[in-house]
Structure formats: structure tokens, C-alpha cells
Amino acid sequence: MKKILVLIILVLLGACVGSNKSSAQQNPRERVSIDFDWKFSLGDIENASQEQFNDADWRHLDVPHDWSIEGEYNENNPAGIAGAYLPTGIGWYRKNIEIENLEKDDKYFVEFDGVYMNSDVYINGNHLGKRPYGYISFSYDLTPYLKEGTNKLAVRVDNSKSPSGRWYTGSGIYRHVWLTKTSTIYIPQWGTAITTSNISDSSADIKINGDIKNDAKKDQVVDVISIIYDATNIAIDSTKSTVQINKDGSFEQSITVNNPKLWSPDSPNMYNLKTKLLVNGILIDTYTTPFGIRSIELNIDKGFLLNGEPIKFKGLSNHHDAGPVGAAVPDDLLYSRLKLLKDMGCNALRTTHNPFSPEFYALCDTLGIMVMDEAFDGWFTKKAEYDYGIYFKEWWKRDLKDFVKRDRNHPSVVMWSVGNEVRGFKAEDQKEIVSYLKTIDSSRPVTQGRGHFAPYVDITGFNGHGEQKGVLEKFHKENPDKLIIGTEMTHTLQTRGVYRTKTWYRTKDNPAPWEKPADFKRFESKVYKIPDLTEKEVFPGITKKYQSSYDNSIVRIGVRDDWNRVEALDYYVGNFRWTGFDYLGESFGWPARTANFGIIDLAGFPKDHYYLYQSLWSDKPMVHMLPHWTHPGYEGVEIPVVVYTNCESAELFLNGKSLGEKNITSERQIVWQVPYKSGELKVVAKNNSKPVVEQIYNSAEIGTKVQLKADKVTVKPNKTDVIQIEVAIVDSKNVIVPEGDNFVEFEISGPAKLLGVENGDILDLAPHKVMSRKAFKGKCLLLIQSTDEGGEIEVKASSQGLQESVLSVLSK
Structure with missing residues (x-):
């Protein structure tokens, strides 16, 4: 995996770095990372742009860096619900740029992959420019202001007016920074x-x-x-x-x-x-x-054609943050997240609702993930109090041009999106923006999230409105020459490890019949109903802020019904589920940090829906059952055991006794009502009546120790490699305790640093940059990163009353 990732990054750089004259003759262009050894201070500091400013007492750090995720959750932080109640503010960064030999024919450029937001960049006290949009990549020519020796690069980042987005944005230089050297005749960036x-x-x-x-x-x-x-x-x-x-x-x-x-x-x-x-x-x-x-090719009879063959989008919408690291996502972690989605069967991602990092597209190229590349959330009318809508009129053409030029050569980018649920726009606005985009690149279709009521897109995007019964069919009847794509469908909610057997619909889509009879009748006719798994709730008493991991917590349509629509309608070319990963912000209110729409939680642990999608999207034989099989006090109570599989049938066994074999149908799940008895629950999936794959759950006893599992055993001493350590509460037989919520403390020794901790609990407001975390539903995550030194990295995890665990990783 590491070799693949390194190769991808080197290809992305597009140049070899030469340190001597002979290598420079082979390629005069040099491009080097300048991520390391920055100085940082939070707050607006007078004269911090000046060359001679004394930054000796500033914090030393590397970028990418997000200062918001380093803060504490607080209901009074101005970012509020949108920003997950984390702090924002103003920050300054400074770095030395060393130029040994400055020749008259040399050109130097500094390239920022992304700074959130309102960045002002200075070199030796000279102002190079300002970019309000926090998601755009940009560069500046340093040459006129450089000198041989030490040069001072300074960056002011202003995210003080909040909320500046409708979701968690992060704050700071949260993507890579590069220094590029060319001659005076050169191909410009994205040229x-x-x-x-x-x-x-x-x-x-x-x-x-x-x-x-x-x-x-x-x-x-x-x-x-x-x-x-x-x-x-x-x-x-x-x-x-x-x-x-x-x-x-x-x-x-x-x-x-x-x-x-x-x-x-x-x-x-x-x-x-x-x-x-x-x-x-x-x-x-x-x-x-x-x-x-x-x-x-778009073909109204056959759908979306890739290389002449129809293909359905098995897609996910994602925001750019990654749990405990916020917006500053290391390449290593980004790769593992994308690989997790690919292994699920996902073949497409939508960048909601802004440009992503350059590394994201390079990884999608090499992993084989199609991208709907989205430029903006809104346009001329702001959607959050201080968002990009304030600057849109002045900046949209420049930002759109840079965005398209940067991404246009990626084969993974198969579609542009010019916006999402744009407020207050006229058809003429859409026409102008789409037409301008096509002057830069006309090789791909253009769409828009919930842009179905304006005529200038090539393929019609539907968000939540398209989840209602009959809406897609009605649109197709009225617009038979337009294909449909689910830009944001479907919406369901799950909390990892939480189960309810009664179906739940989001309140505003499910008014009680005694409150608004007319609305209830409308609801009944338009929402895809999911039958309850039991007459009486089997798992009562769970806070309503958590949602069920059965496929029965929905907004308007469940996963299974929606995918049946995709397969049935040729003009419906697929969708981008909301969302792949849980993301920070945009919650239902304090103290929740998110709204649990993801199929993977904030810690990167898959929920049960991950396996439902895998059964729908993947060809590799798989089987998954839910819930877990540790329910003390439920002896004799019938518990719905649900199985997802892409095989023809499945047989369930409890303590070695068969409970029957059932075929998979258009219901896309198999259900057994099983009286609970502790022991071994096993499912065997079959094709042609022959066993293909199986899964076993054992009932857990009381937790006795902390278990550590790392995703790798060696790393490079490069200050970039990330070790993901799954922390689990297990019993004496190493079975995970599903309700384990022990407080775990960590010690790290050797050449590594803490990146963050997380457990996936949307109500847990503990900080991320600390050496402890409470487990949630038996697990939590520890992220550490290599330094520039080799040696043995040792991680120790301990919890009161439990046996501690020690894990070693070698940096070499």
C-alpha cells in the first residue's frame, strides 16, 4: 500500500527534484514540498507579515494543519451547529525559504493546495495576494521579491467570521504547500x-x-x-x-x-x-x-456510457474532513479511507460541496473511482452567514477557471457539478456559469445538486426531493430527453452498534396523523414505508439522538428500495448517497457533533449499512449479519437477525443448530426471528446450494483487557506515514464487548507523535489531541504519525480494571 501511495504522489508532483547541475540539466523544473518546519500563532498579530518580525516564541509545526480540530467543543463557539461547535478565528503562519543560488533566469512559485479561508500571503513583507475561497488551490510568483539566503514567507488566515460554511470547514493551511522552480520560459501551473x-x-x-x-x-x-x-x-x-x-x-x-x-x-x-x-x-x-x-456518452435509452458501456453510479457524497484530524487529512489516511470505500463496491464519489485536495483526485485515478467534481455550494446568495456567497460575484469566474484547469486531466473526473441546492438563482445564472465552464472544458457533462428546475445542465441532479414516490418517474415523463442522477440520495441514519426494531422516519417528513392529517396523508403517499421488524420494540430506552443500524431509520426512502429503483430505471443512472463517512458539523443541535448520515463513523469504523451496500455493489462473495450476539437479560426474547449477502441464499445456525435456509429476494435482506440464547451465531452464504462464505458471532463475557490492532507493522521515518490503531474492549477469549465503554489511556514512546483519538460517538465532546478516549460500543481509534527518526514505536493502552496492552511498530 505504501509503495502505491508514494508512486501516486510522485506522479502527482510531475517533476523530479534536482539538487545538482547535472540533474537540473535533465529537468530544469524543480518542485519540492515545503510542508515541514512552519511557525504558527493563533490570533491577529501586528506586523507578522514583516521580514524582521520575531517569531521565536511561536509554535513549531508542520502543515497540513487545522487549528479548529485542536480546540474544544463549546456550545458558545460562533461556528455553532454548522461548525460542530469547534473554534475558528485568525491565525498566522511563517516559514523560512532558503534560496542558495538565485540565477537571473530562475522563476520561483509558491503553490497552496488549500487554505481555509481568506488567506493573505507575503514574502519578505511584500503582499502577494488574497484568496477568499477556502477550498481553491492557488499559487504566487515569488521571483520579484526573492534574495539569496533566507526569505520569510508569511500567511494570514482569517476564519473569524462564523459560521462560514454549512458544515465543518476547518481553519488554516490544511493542505500541502509546494515550492516550484522553473526557467523564464515554462509551462504554467495547470497549463x-x-x-x-x-x-x-x-x-x-x-x-x-x-x-x-x-x-x-x-x-x-x-x-x-x-x-x-x-x-x-x-x-x-x-x-x-x-x-x-x-x-x-x-x-x-x-x-x-x-x-x-x-x-x-x-x-x-x-x-x-x-x-x-x-x-x-x-x-x-x-x-x-x-x-x-x-x-x-449520455444516452437516454442506455444511460451513462463509459467506454461505450452503460455504468451505474454506485456513489457516495463526502465532505473533506476525517474525524479526529479535521480538515488536515494526511495522504496515508486519505488513501485508506478511499480504499475502504472501494472495497465496499463504491465506484464514484461526489466532492460535496467544494473542490477537494489534488491528492484526492490522483488517488481516485489510480484506485478507479469516478468523481462528480463540485465547484460550489451556493452562488450569489449566501447560505451561511459568512460563507463564500459574500465573495461569489467578484471571484466565481477566477475560482471556477482554476478549479476546472486543475482537475480537467483526471480521468476519474467524469462530471462537473456547478453547485448544490443553490438559493435564489435564475435560469440565466445557471446558463452563464455552465457556459463559462464549458469554455474551459467541454469534454464532460455538467450537473447541479437539486438543479432539476433549470434547463442548462446536461444531466439532471436530484437531492432529497427525488426520494419521494413518483418524482423521478414524473420528471422523466415530462423531460424524456434528460437523464437523472441522484446527486444526494438516499438519506438514512445509523449509529454504530445501536439497534431498534421499529421503523423511524425523520420527524419533518413524518408528521403524526393527529397533528397534521393532510400532511400525514401526503407523507403516506410519497414516502417508501419500511415494515417494522417486530410489533413491540425489542431494544427500548435508547436515546433518540442515536439511530438504528438496521435499515429502518430513514428520511424518505431506504437503501434497498432506492437501489431497486436504480436498477429498474435506465434513465436513473445511479446516485451519491448522503454520506459515505460521518462528517463534523451540520448536526441536529448541541451536544451532537454530526447527524449520523454516514455509513462509516467518525472513527472510520464501518456501520452495518457498509455491508448492506457491499451486498448491493460488490461482486466478491460476502455475508454480514446484525445485530451482535451479546444481549444479557434477553434470554428467550425473539431478536430479529438480519443478513445481507450477494450470494443466492443463506443458512443461519445457533450453537450448531440450523434455523433454516432462506433465499435472497428483492427485499435485499433475509430476516430470522431468533429467541436469544448466548453462544455462537453463524451464517453461511451459498451459491448453487454450496457454502461460499460465512460469518460467526460469539457472545461476549465481561471485558477483561484492552486489545490493540494496528493497520501496519512498519512505517517510514518521513513525518507523513500514519498508523491507525483500533482499540477494543475484549473478554478473556478476545471477543469484543459490544457495550464496552471503558475509559482508555495511552502512552506513546519512540519516533511517533499523536494525531488524534476518536470513538464515533456523536455525543462525545472530548477533545481529539489528548492521550485518552472512552470506548464507544466496544471500540475507539488512536492515530499516530511517524517522525523523521527511525526506531521502535511502542504504544501502551490501559484502562482501570482491565489488562493493559502493548503494541510495537518499526519505523525504518
Whole structure:
């Protein structure tokens, strides 16, 4: 896994870093990370932009960094419900940039992948610019203000006016920062556009459009050589052209690739384009662009076609945060989260509701995950008190252009979204924004979340409204030439390890019949009802702030009914469930940190719905049953045992005795009513009456120890590798105690640092950057990160009355 991740990042960089003259001659462009060794101070500090400012007493840290997640949950924090009650504010960052030899033909740029929000950047006291949008990537030319030796880079980040979003945003330089060096003739950032056409088994046409910048102050004749490399780094074809440029220039080239390996979720084949610029035979720049070869077509009879074949979107909507690390998500952790979704059968993600980090798209390219790339939440009318709507009129064209140019070469990006549930817009607004986007890239369809009432998108996006009975069918009848995609469907809620046997509907969609009879009648006709699993609630007394992990806590339609719709309607090309992971913010109120829509909790632990989706979306044989089988005091009580499987049938056994075999049907689940008796509950899934896969639950006894499981046994001393440690409360036979809620304390020794702790409990307001956590439903998570030193990392976990556990990981 680590080798794959490192390769992805190196490809993303698109350049080799040269430290001596010979390597510079091979590639004059250098791009290096400047994530490490920053100084930080929270608060607005006078003169902090100045070169000679004394920052000796500032905190030393690395970026990506999110100061909000380091704070404490407080009901009075101005971010409120939207920001998960975490602090915001103003912060300053400063860093030394060392330039050893500053040549007259050198150009230096600083590139920020994302700063939230209202960033002002300075070099040696000179103001380089401001970017209000906290999710956009941007760069500045440092060259006019540089000197040999030490240069002072300073960044002011202003997220003081809250809430600035409708969800948790984070605060600070929460993505990577890069220093790029070029000559005075160079391809600018995101300066190439690659499109593919006329694709067949035997060949594919590759069209290359590129920009060239000339800061040499005289006309130049430039030879442009473009070489395509396959995934094994073998050159397969090339082309050459010559252009004459003044200040700016451009080039167009074409290459035909024979026997192309197409990109798809099942076969995410990638290529690299290396574009070299030469003047008088001397190499002056090399720019690398990863890309894939694939075709997209919208066909009203067949749906969304990828490489000529219909494909349904098995998609998830996600926000950008990741539980205990907030918005500052390490690449290693991002990879494991995306891999978890891919293993579930997910083939598509929607970036809700803003651009994500560059690493996200590179990982989706190589993992084989299609992306609906969303630019904005709203437009000219703000949706949160201090959100981007304040700046939209002035900034949207620049931000949209940068967003599209940055992401347009990723084969994973198969669709643009220009907004989500946009308030107060006219059709002319949508027309202007979509038309402008297509001047930059017209190779993909455009949609909009809940944009079905305006005509200028290519594919119609439905959010929650589309979950009601008959809505999609009615729209299709009235608009037979438009395909439909569920930009935000379906909504269900679950709390890991919590079960109720009576069906629950979100209150505003389920008025009581005695309160509003007319509304109740409307509800009855439009909401997909799910039968109760039992007449009387089996698990009473659970706070209503938690939701059931059976598929029976819904807004308007459950997972199974909605996927049946996807498969039945050709014009409904799939959906993006709300959401993949639980995200911070946008809760139902204090003290909840989130609203539990995710199929994976804040700690990264799958809920039961993860396995329901796996049974619907994955071809690899699987079986999963729920609930757990530890219910002391319920002896003899019938408990609904639900099984999800993608096999033909399943047989259930209790303590070795068969309780019967049942076939999977359009209900998408199998249910047994089982009188509780402690012991072993086993399910065996079958195809053609032959066992294929099984799962076993054993009843837990009293918890006796803390168990630690790490996701890796070795890491690199690179200050970036992350170790995810699952902490469980187990009995003497190592069976997890499902209701274990013990308080666990940690000790870390050796070359590693704490990243965060989390348990997935939406009501637990304990801080994340501490060496302890209470378990929730038997588990919690400890995240640690390697330093720049090698050696043995030892983690000890202890809890009063339990046997402690020690785990070792080697950094080498």
C-alpha cells in the first residue's frame, strides 16, 4: 500500500527534484514540498507579515494543519451547529525559504493546495495576494521579491467570521504547500489540457493543448516535444512542434495511441504525458501530466456510457474532513479511507460541496473511482452567514477557471457539478456559469445538486426531493430527453452498534396523523414505508439522538428500495448517497457533533449499512449479519437477525443448530426471528446450494483487557506515514464487548507523535489531541504519525480494571 501511495504522489508532483547541475540539466523544473518546519500563532498579530518580525516564541509545526480540530467543543463557539461547535478565528503562519543560488533566469512559485479561508500571503513583507475561497488551490510568483539566503514567507488566515460554511470547514493551511522552480520560459501551473477521442480497441486519438509563459522579455522560438509513457514508464509515442512566442504562447498537438488501455473503475489504467520545451536545442522545461484514456456518452435509452458501456453510479457524497484530524487529512489516511470505500463496491464519489485536495483526485485515478467534481455550494446568495456567497460575484469566474484547469486531466473526473441546492438563482445564472465552464472544458457533462428546475445542465441532479414516490418517474415523463442522477440520495441514519426494531422516519417528513392529517396523508403517499421488524420494540430506552443500524431509520426512502429503483430505471443512472463517512458539523443541535448520515463513523469504523451496500455493489462473495450476539437479560426474547449477502441464499445456525435456509429476494435482506440464547451465531452464504462464505458471532463475557490492532507493522521515518490503531474492549477469549465503554489511556514512546483519538460517538465532546478516549460500543481509534527518526514505536493502552496492552511498530 505504501509503495502505491508514494508512486501516486510522485506522479502527482510531475517533476523530479534536482539538487545538482547535472540533474537540473535533465529537468530544469524543480518542485519540492515545503510542508515541514512552519511557525504558527493563533490570533491577529501586528506586523507578522514583516521580514524582521520575531517569531521565536511561536509554535513549531508542520502543515497540513487545522487549528479548529485542536480546540474544544463549546456550545458558545460562533461556528455553532454548522461548525460542530469547534473554534475558528485568525491565525498566522511563517516559514523560512532558503534560496542558495538565485540565477537571473530562475522563476520561483509558491503553490497552496488549500487554505481555509481568506488567506493573505507575503514574502519578505511584500503582499502577494488574497484568496477568499477556502477550498481553491492557488499559487504566487515569488521571483520579484526573492534574495539569496533566507526569505520569510508569511500567511494570514482569517476564519473569524462564523459560521462560514454549512458544515465543518476547518481553519488554516490544511493542505500541502509546494515550492516550484522553473526557467523564464515554462509551462504554467495547470497549463496542459488533454482530451481523448475516436477510441477503439486498436487506437485512440490524444489531443494536447498547452500554454507557454515567456518572461525572458524577448521573442522566442520554442520546440515542444510531447512523449506519452505507459504505466510502466515505457515511452509509447511522441510528437514535436515548433512555436514562436512573445510574452505568452500556446501549442496544439495530436498523438495516436495504438492498442490503448482504457481507464475505468475496474481497470484504472493511467498514462503520463511529458512535455519538454527546448530553445536552441537546450532543454528549459519539462512538465508531466498524468491522464487516462476513456470516453463518456449520455444516452437516454442506455444511460451513462463509459467506454461505450452503460455504468451505474454506485456513489457516495463526502465532505473533506476525517474525524479526529479535521480538515488536515494526511495522504496515508486519505488513501485508506478511499480504499475502504472501494472495497465496499463504491465506484464514484461526489466532492460535496467544494473542490477537494489534488491528492484526492490522483488517488481516485489510480484506485478507479469516478468523481462528480463540485465547484460550489451556493452562488450569489449566501447560505451561511459568512460563507463564500459574500465573495461569489467578484471571484466565481477566477475560482471556477482554476478549479476546472486543475482537475480537467483526471480521468476519474467524469462530471462537473456547478453547485448544490443553490438559493435564489435564475435560469440565466445557471446558463452563464455552465457556459463559462464549458469554455474551459467541454469534454464532460455538467450537473447541479437539486438543479432539476433549470434547463442548462446536461444531466439532471436530484437531492432529497427525488426520494419521494413518483418524482423521478414524473420528471422523466415530462423531460424524456434528460437523464437523472441522484446527486444526494438516499438519506438514512445509523449509529454504530445501536439497534431498534421499529421503523423511524425523520420527524419533518413524518408528521403524526393527529397533528397534521393532510400532511400525514401526503407523507403516506410519497414516502417508501419500511415494515417494522417486530410489533413491540425489542431494544427500548435508547436515546433518540442515536439511530438504528438496521435499515429502518430513514428520511424518505431506504437503501434497498432506492437501489431497486436504480436498477429498474435506465434513465436513473445511479446516485451519491448522503454520506459515505460521518462528517463534523451540520448536526441536529448541541451536544451532537454530526447527524449520523454516514455509513462509516467518525472513527472510520464501518456501520452495518457498509455491508448492506457491499451486498448491493460488490461482486466478491460476502455475508454480514446484525445485530451482535451479546444481549444479557434477553434470554428467550425473539431478536430479529438480519443478513445481507450477494450470494443466492443463506443458512443461519445457533450453537450448531440450523434455523433454516432462506433465499435472497428483492427485499435485499433475509430476516430470522431468533429467541436469544448466548453462544455462537453463524451464517453461511451459498451459491448453487454450496457454502461460499460465512460469518460467526460469539457472545461476549465481561471485558477483561484492552486489545490493540494496528493497520501496519512498519512505517517510514518521513513525518507523513500514519498508523491507525483500533482499540477494543475484549473478554478473556478476545471477543469484543459490544457495550464496552471503558475509559482508555495511552502512552506513546519512540519516533511517533499523536494525531488524534476518536470513538464515533456523536455525543462525545472530548477533545481529539489528548492521550485518552472512552470506548464507544466496544471500540475507539488512536492515530499516530511517524517522525523523521527511525526506531521502535511502542504504544501502551490501559484502562482501570482491565489488562493493559502493548503494541510495537518499526519505523525504518
